[in-house]
Amino acid sequence: MNDSITIDGSKKIVPYLDTIGALNVLIVDNHKLTCKAYSMLVDEAFKEGYLPKIKTTALNSCREVYEVVTNNSSISFDLILLEIGLPNYPEKDIFNGEDLGKLIRGHWPKSKILVATSLNDDYRLQTILKSLNPEGMVLKNEICEHKLIFAIQKVLSGVPFYSPTVLKVIKNQFIKDNGISFQERKFLYLLSTGVQSKEIPNYLPWSKSKVEKQKRILKEKLGVEEKSAWGLIHQAKKLGII
Template sequence: MEPKRMLIIDDHELTARGYGYLLENAALQNILPKFVIDYAQDTKSAYRQIMSKVKTSLVYDIVLLDINLPSYPEKKIFTGEDVGKLLRKVASKTKIIVQTALTDNHLLYNLFQSIDPDAIALKSEWNEEEFVRCIQNVLESVPYYSAAFSKLIRQQFSKPFILDNEDRELLYLLSIGVSSKEIPKYLPWSSSKVEKRKRILREKFGVEEKNLLSLLRAVKVAGFI
């Protein structure tokens, strides 16, 4: 059987090499197939590795992608998320495993929507056993989501309503301290529209109090921020 090709993108070299060691060890035990592994520590080297493979039609089978990476402004690639979007355009058959330290539900959900990764793992939850299981799932085209991300998805899809992207963005901005009066600087809304959306959101989340703190508390409990 031909070895699989993997690109590990992580700005911590020791972490990346550790993943490589786990893959080699699992291959020796016949738990996983053998991998030919390339490494990248920033978005620039990741871009070059990916595009060089695309030119030779030898695209990666799997890309293990960290999100917090040094940027490559010349190609408008600023984070690992942008690398994921690039992969979806130029190498649609490549499976993407996102491994991240992000714990912000809003950012995680946006990541899920923008890249549609084959797996999402939070670094704080990942150990050797889970790492190998994740690779196995992805090779078999079975999605893998860490416990925390699975909980987030269950929380959001168990609600009797769905928030659109505008509502999510409004709640996120409010949660990081942007005042209602400042929202029109970030969203193309009037002040009256901001207040109207806040009122509708209070109704959706069953919040009777009109203060912002009560709304944000309910939204956080529901897993949206």
């Protein structure tokens, strides 16, 4: 029986994966072609002996995942392959894949999360690592299909896996306690929909003076020098916060 796991070398399935049955994997990505490619990839890896049999389910938005998570208590997944930049679901205060990951953690605490994202901003990677503590995290532009399978192998085996940029963030910077709070994310989302600053107290328990104060705080956190709210919104979208 093989005693190690590698795609770079000659050995294949580790004992842990060789002794379990079919796994359920949820693929969450806003691009349907990406979901299909992931599904085909894990199926091929099974045929070649690198992964056990896997049943994949693909969803493309926060709303779809929310409905599955909250309406199907009998369903669970061994692994969630999660993108952060997803169509939001403001009716349920879910503005990105990070919020979705928190929901998943609450309902499926035994599920392992492997974040596979296009985001590459150090600040955003830090906040995602802190809030989700994913079992694995990779940047799409840093991995090939073999490395993705290797990451899935590791995570399913209980071994954390991070791509080079994520490792650099972990090694070189402490994750500071200056993340974006839920109310701040909702504030940014409201601004992005055209809600005026003076109208924010109708949606959040903030005074007008606090609204202006939070604007200044958020601009400092996100490194925005532009005075208009548009600069703040643009940076929040760029970083995948909304």
